[in-house]
Amino acid sequence: MVGIEEVRHLAYLARISIKDEELRLYAEQMDEILAYFNMLDELNVSDDVEPYRMCRAYNEMRDDVPVAFSDNVLSNAKNTKGRFIKAPKMSS
Amino acid sequence: MTKMSSDARVRIGLEIHCQLTALRSKLFCRCSADYRGKEPNTNVCPVCLGMPGTLPLLNRRAVEYAIMLALALNCKISKRITFYRKNYFYPDLPKNFQITQYNAYEHASVGVDGSLVLDDLNGSSKTIRIRRLQLEEDPGRLAYEGSIDTANYALVDYNRAGVALVEIVTEPDFDEPSEVRLFLNRLASILEHLGICNPALEGAVRCDANISIGEHARVEVKNINSFKDVERAVAFEITRQRSLASRGIEIRGETRHWDDARRITVQARMKEEEEDYRYFPEPDIPSIVVKEEDVEALRARMPELPYARVERFVKVYSLSSDTARILVNEKHLADLFEASTKYYDNARSIANWIVTDLKGYLERYASYDRNSKGDDGSSNSIFAKVTPRHIAELAMLVDSGKINRVTARQILQNVVASGMLPSAIVQGMDADMLSKKDELESIVNRVIEEERKAFMDALSNEKALNYLLGKVMRYSNGRADPKLALSMLKEKVADKSKGGK
Amino acid sequence: MVGTSRFALNAYELVNEIKNGSISVEDYIASMFERIRKMDERINAYITLNEHALEEARIVDKALKGYTEWKGYSNGNGNGNSSILLGVPLAVKDNISTQGIRTTCASKMLEDYVPVYDATVVKRLKDAGAIVIGKTNMDEFGMGSTTEFSAFGVTHNPWAYERVAGGSSGGSAAALASCMAGIALGSDTGGSVRCPASFCSIYGLKPTYGLLSRYGLISYANSLECIGLMARSVLDLALMLKVTAGSDMQNDHTSIDADTSLSLDPESISPDIKGMRFATIREVVESEGIDEPVRDSMLDAISSVEQLGAIVEEVSIPSLRYALASYYTIAMAEASSNLARYDGIRYGYTEEPDGVAWNEFYSTIRGNFGSEVKRRIMLGTYVLSSGYYGRYYMKAQKARALIRDDMLKVLKDYDAIMMPTMPILPPRIGERVSDPLRLYNIDVCTVLANLAGVPALSIPYSMYNGLPIGVQFMARHLDEPLLLRIAYALESARCDKVRRCII
Numbered sequence A: 001m002v003g004i005e006e007v008r009h010l011a012y013l014a015r016i017s018i019k020d021e022e023l024r025l026y027a028e029q030m031d032e033i034l035a036y037f038n039m040l041d042e043l044n045v046s047d048d049v050e051p052y053r054m055c056r057a058y059n060e061m062r063d064d065v066p067v068a069f070s071d072n073v074l075s076n077a078k079n080t081k082g083r084f085i086k087a088p089k090m091s092s
Numbered sequence B: 001m002t003k004m005s006s007d008a009r010v011r012i013g014l015e016i017h018c019q020l021t022a023l024r025s026k027l028f029c030r031c032s033a034d035y036r037g038k039e040p041n042t043n044v045c046p047v048c049l050g051m052p053g054t055l056p057l058l059n060r061r062a063v064e065y066a067i068m069l070a071l072a073l074n075c076k077i078s079k080r081i082t083f084y085r086k087n088y089f090y091p092d093l094p095k096n097f098q099i100t101q102y103n104a105y106e107h108a109s110v111g112v113d114g115s116l117v118l119d120d121l122n123g124s125s126k127t128i129r130i131r132r133l134q135l136e137e138d139p140g141r142l143a144y145e146g147s148i149d150t151a152n153y154a155l156v157d158y159n160r161a162g163v164a165l166v167e168i169v170t171e172p173d174f175d176e177p178s179e180v181r182l183f184l185n186r187l188a189s190i191l192e193h194l195g196i197c198n199p200a201l202e203g204a205v206r207c208d209a210n211i212s213i214g215e216h217a218r219v220e221v222k223n224i225n226s227f228k229d230v231e232r233a234v235a236f237e238i239t240r241q242r243s244l245a246s247r248g249i250e251i252r253g254e255t256r257h258w259d260d261a262r263r264i265t266v267q268a269r270m271k272e273e274e275e276d277y278r279y280f281p282e283p284d285i286p287s288i289v290v291k292e293e294d295v296e297a298l299r300a301r302m303p304e305l306p307y308a309r310v311e312r313f314v315k316v317y318s319l320s321s322d323t324a325r326i327l328v329n330e331k332h333l334a335d336l337f338e339a340s341t342k343y344y345d346n347a348r349s350i351a352n353w354i355v356t357d358l359k360g361y362l363e364r365y366a367s368y369d370r371n372s373k374g375d376d377g378s379s380n381s382i383f384a385k386v387t388p389r390h391i392a393e394l395a396m397l398v399d400s401g402k403i404n405r406v407t408a409r410q411i412l413q414n415v416v417a418s419g420m421l422p423s424a425i426v427q428g429m430d431a432d433m434l435s436k437k438d439e440l441e442s443i444v445n446r447v448i449e450e451e452r453k454a455f456m457d458a459l460s461n462e463k464a465l466n467y468l469l470g471k472v473m474r475y476s477n478g479r480a481d482p483k484l485a486l487s488m489l490k491e492k493v494a495d496k497s498k499g500g501k
Numbered sequence C: 001m002v003g004t005s006r007f008a009l010n011a012y013e014l015v016n017e018i019k020n021g022s023i024s025v026e027d028y029i030a031s032m033f034e035r036i037r038k039m040d041e042r043i044n045a046y047i048t049l050n051e052h053a054l055e056e057a058r059i060v061d062k063a064l065k066g067y068t069e070w071k072g073y074s075n076g077n078g079n080g081n082s083s084i085l086l087g088v089p090l091a092v093k094d095n096i097s098t099q100g101i102r103t104t105c106a107s108k109m110l111e112d113y114v115p116v117y118d119a120t121v122v123k124r125l126k127d128a129g130a131i132v133i134g135k136t137n138m139d140e141f142g143m144g145s146t147t148e149f150s151a152f153g154v155t156h157n158p159w160a161y162e163r164v165a166g167g168s169s170g171g172s173a174a175a176l177a178s179c180m181a182g183i184a185l186g187s188d189t190g191g192s193v194r195c196p197a198s199f200c201s202i203y204g205l206k207p208t209y210g211l212l213s214r215y216g217l218i219s220y221a222n223s224l225e226c227i228g229l230m231a232r233s234v235l236d237l238a239l240m241l242k243v244t245a246g247s248d249m250q251n252d253h254t255s256i257d258a259d260t261s262l263s264l265d266p267e268s269i270s271p272d273i274k275g276m277r278f279a280t281i282r283e284v285v286e287s288e289g290i291d292e293p294v295r296d297s298m299l300d301a302i303s304s305v306e307q308l309g310a311i312v313e314e315v316s317i318p319s320l321r322y323a324l325a326s327y328y329t330i331a332m333a334e335a336s337s338n339l340a341r342y343d344g345i346r347y348g349y350t351e352e353p354d355g356v357a358w359n360e361f362y363s364t365i366r367g368n369f370g371s372e373v374k375r376r377i378m379l380g381t382y383v384l385s386s387g388y389y390g391r392y393y394m395k396a397q398k399a400r401a402l403i404r405d406d407m408l409k410v411l412k413d414y415d416a417i418m419m420p421t422m423p424i425l426p427p428r429i430g431e432r433v434s435d436p437l438r439l440y441n442i443d444v445c446t447v448l449a450n451l452a453g454v455p456a457l458s459i460p461y462s463m464y465n466g467l468p469i470g471v472q473f474m475a476r477h478l479d480e481p482l483l484l485r486i487a488y489a490l491e492s493a494r495c496d497k498v499r500r501c502i503i
């Protein structure tokens, strides 16, 4: 069961503000969905079933050759100070 | 809680981050690995900034370097190297997750279960176990206008974001702060010998330490920026914890920061709620399957490591193992030694000169710490001037009796200042002394004046003569030719005994 | 060529008209914009139109008149495919990066984000002469199956305005079905190309995982998603695949090289499927969730391929029962991590950070995700959190391995697996959004291909009361040519029965 406090904690971990009045709805919906996911628990897989890996292409790596990116990558940043990007300060 | 005796066993473990400074590009993108001294946010691209839709591109050489270091630290190399995401929010982390490695579900990191032997612990030796060695990306850097306490916001520079780091985690096998220092010096020497990391660069090697005494909680000390400070921070923390324990005060398991200005550890800001890193395999990076022959090929490519070099120095050059270790502990000294032997084939004399005179000089005059903050090695500028030929000549001049050690040390200073060859400097000094024979005469006279009693003793006692010679040497700042000065003193004594009779 | 019917031309026909001089690209693009202005009020397929499209059209026209040599206007090298899509208007789903054109993922979080680079697939299409006409609507970050979860409004089904176009690539499918584009790109994480293709009566191909570079596809669920191709004809799809397929080692190390195993020359696609063996899956056929008209259409499709000489047999794959749970667990886990980067610091929606505590800043900014995105991020956070990893994420990956193995076993004995694309007819707008789990259930037939990484194609097959119904085929890894052959056979046999465009 996902309780309201757990939803609050998940919202903290994900850094998403959720209004108090929405917490209950989220808790209910998540509960229902997780109950559905629980069917995975009944699935009997032995320990030696390797979890799925997407990568068929093993050992793909790149050479250590630097290439500078010429365009202004930070053209989308709005909070700037000189060439620095402004960010919130760590709370004390 | 139980009151612990303050001499309960101390356990210290280290977590060390080494930048692979020898790489040319970052770990997962093609930006330059050399971010130092660049304008903020000019060494970035869509990949290391985590722009939407970009994908990480693993640097092959970074993996090779990490495997080499793992081999040098006697680690087992994982058969399948896999990357994981460590999820947490921080403004210097462009994706708000760090691509790193994680061993909870499989042996995924480059190396595990290694060791490093400290074999010169005052005659005994000790093995420090390495728990794991992994590759991961460095975050960017935060700056503040004014101070962190007065600023209203942080300023982020992402130039460093994505630079390749090797993280080394030891078991808590250290008992003493001095062992920590020794370990770090050994590690630095290995990094230098492998040529994968220059520990002298600012921020290239960073260290966190965890310290516990007896059964008390473990304290993590972060933010230690130099090797010297690691030793200091650990020593401080042991004293602090012992003092708490002896007074029966609970030691809290917490994270503390090293304040290098005040030389104390201070409590880190508390997190509002506990983090949960939610590790899971990075789906955008294919795993690396490491075959036995790949590892052997890399091993074959590895340069000579410190241990082997010490052994060779003992065998080939007949050095004592202590001398050999001191040389090898700082690769540039060992290199200087070997190169110098090509100009003068008295290895022990050269080694001795480097270990006793040059090293001492460096430590005194360059306030030399290879991992000190903001210091790209003032020693480097010295090494630009002091070449193997300089060292060989100095050793040769001393051995042949042309100059004494004190003079040779002065010549070293002159070499550092001028870059001139010692033989040329000696020639200049000889000329200088000749023209100032009068000066030596006056020094000798002054010593005889001041040391009347010793002079009279010298009429019957050889030892008093040596005492007078020492005075002459001191008054001449060591520039006097001791043979000449001695013969002058003997002359005076002889005159006196003749005249006095 | 005159009249509105020219908008209904297939891409390969349009390229011929352009190359023989009967259509000027500039005129064509300009009149396409006219059409969009008139029709898109009601459909809402586009979020952003490309301001530079006419400029780019003029470059193509110049090259055609021989003034310049065509090298692709994105100054790429044109990988031997240059000019095979010359002048064709391309609609691009708004989660695919387009340099200089706003790319929002239909999210407030990226409402003004303008990428500095083109996705590899976009670049390849541009080099082949295609002209990006605009960016299409979708469910926010691809999270949905109806294009109702968009910060830019719902996309309406061109065949029935009161119904959804499907999703999450609903805008691309609707643009094609209403002839507001010649070809289109979508993305397919659990059916997001095939679902709207089926609801809008066009072709939608989810390629083999890795065959198309994901560079520039804004991540939702990395290990499941692909850029998908959408078109009104099989030959158009083949042309697009020829241009876009193949490894991209410069940018995407999970991409794969398939130059040797794919022969995609449109002329070589034969309509012959005689002797092919197709499997239907009992668990799907017998599922209660399948609407009657869809079941009837499926039975009809089976008899159609049998008439063309194929053999159809029913098999059982019990592990499919776990497909949706496995799919959603993995997708949400990956999403929770992928979407962490939207924090208002480097790009996207933001507020002034001065004096704001950091956690509060993050939470406030990120509170602007839509409700479905928030739900999935939090569920993903949950299944990855310590203590739950083994129970959900790890189990889901193991289930996925079983499902893939079972499907590949079937594909050893059969050339393709055949099933409906969607178990239901296009729902009315608003009908499904309030119940997340019921909404997730409609992906039951499509997620299989994403879990196994195999290619799948939705083919427009029939109409029921004016509503399109598609049929879907899945094949072995890299067997896209086989899927195209099946589609071509059905297209040739049924060309008078299925409409794929509204004029």
Ligand SMILES: [Mg+2]
Pocket (backbone or CB within 6 Å): B017, B136, B167
């Ligand atoms: Mg680390």
Ligand SMILES: [Zn+2]
Pocket (backbone or CB within 6 Å): B026, B029, B030, B031, B043, B044, B045, B046, B047, B048, B049, B162
């Ligand atoms: Zn970069």
